Amino acid sequence: MSSLDLGVLVSGSGTNLQAILDAVQAGRLDARVRVVVSNRAEAQGLARAAAADVPTRVVSHRDYPDRPSFDRALVGVLRDAGVRWVVLAGFMRIVTAELLDAFPQRVINIHPSLLPAFPGVDAQAQALAYGVRVTGCTVHLVDAGTDTGPIVGQRAVPVLDGDDRAALAARILEQEHALLVEVLQGVAAGRLRVEPGEGGRARAHLALDGGRDGGQGAP
Numbered sequence: 001m002s003s004l005d006l007g008v009l010v011s012g013s014g015t016n017l018q019a020i021l022d023a024v025q026a027g028r029l030d031a032r033v034r035v036v037v038s039n040r041a042e043a044q045g046l047a048r049a050a051a052a053d054v055p056t057r058v059v060s061h062r063d064y065p066d067r068p069s070f071d072r073a074l075v076g077v078l079r080d081a082g083v084r085w086v087v088l089a090g091f092m093r094i095v096t097a098e099l100l101d102a103f104p105q106r107v108i109n110i111h112p113s114l115l116p117a118f119p120g121v122d123a124q125a126q127a128l129a130y131g132v133r134v135t136g137c138t139v140h141l142v143d144a145g146t147d148t149g150p151i152v153g154q155r156a157v158p159v160l161d162g163d164d165r166a167a168l169a170a171r172i173l174e175q176e177h178a179l180l181v182e183v184l185q186g187v188a189a190g191r192l193r194v195e196p197g198e199g200g201r202a203r204a205h206l207a208l209d210g211g212r213d214g215g216q217g218a219p
């Protein structure tokens with residue numbers, strides 16, 4: 001069984017990337033991080049990758065006139081590195097069809113809310129402002145919308161009295177790390193299925209039994 005060839009896109013601190021690297025290092029996740037790409041040279045995630053001997057690349061969105069041309073550059077870097085699955089781990093850019101069509105149903109995002117609640121930026125602040133008592137995190141496949149793609153996994157997190165944004169974000173982040181690794185373990189085991197759902201909306205499902213395709217899926 002071949003392992004999962006991942007490309008991880010980061011813009012910031014990269015703690016979700018670290019969770020992936022730690023799981024791979026500990027033998028809990030049958031994957032290889034082929035490259036870590038950031039749109040920001042100062043992203044801490046790049047240092048985390050370098051410390052784990054993972055190749056890094058900076059592709060600055062400022063060097064491209066529009067989103068599609070930026071995404072074409074990303075696709076080139078990811079393909080050159082042998083990536084087959086892409087993880088958006090705190091990547092603060094909206095991706096376009098250029099990336100999604102290059103990796104169909106193989107772009108995964110982690111979002112700090114129980115989608116479809118609180119999509120977009122600063123989901124933790126949105127949850128606090130709304131006054132929900134439970135929020136959480138979601139791993140989903142990326143589609144053309146903002147945080148709208150098929151949901152693969154979710155974890156609930158309580159909002160506690162006196163929480164500020166930082167406290168809530170930290171509590172959610174802990175669950176993000178566990179959820180992201182859990183989902184990638186399922187993908188690596190070939191257990192992810194994507195099927196048409198109601199109204200043409202695709203449904204993702206992590207099956208309980210293992211697949212036979214080594215986790216890379218059909219071409």
Ligand code: GRF
Nearest residue numbers: 013014015016090110111112
């Ligand atoms: C996480 O909360 C993630 O859900 C969101 O951005 C944050 C990234 O954190 N998309 P990190 O860079 O993985 O530490």
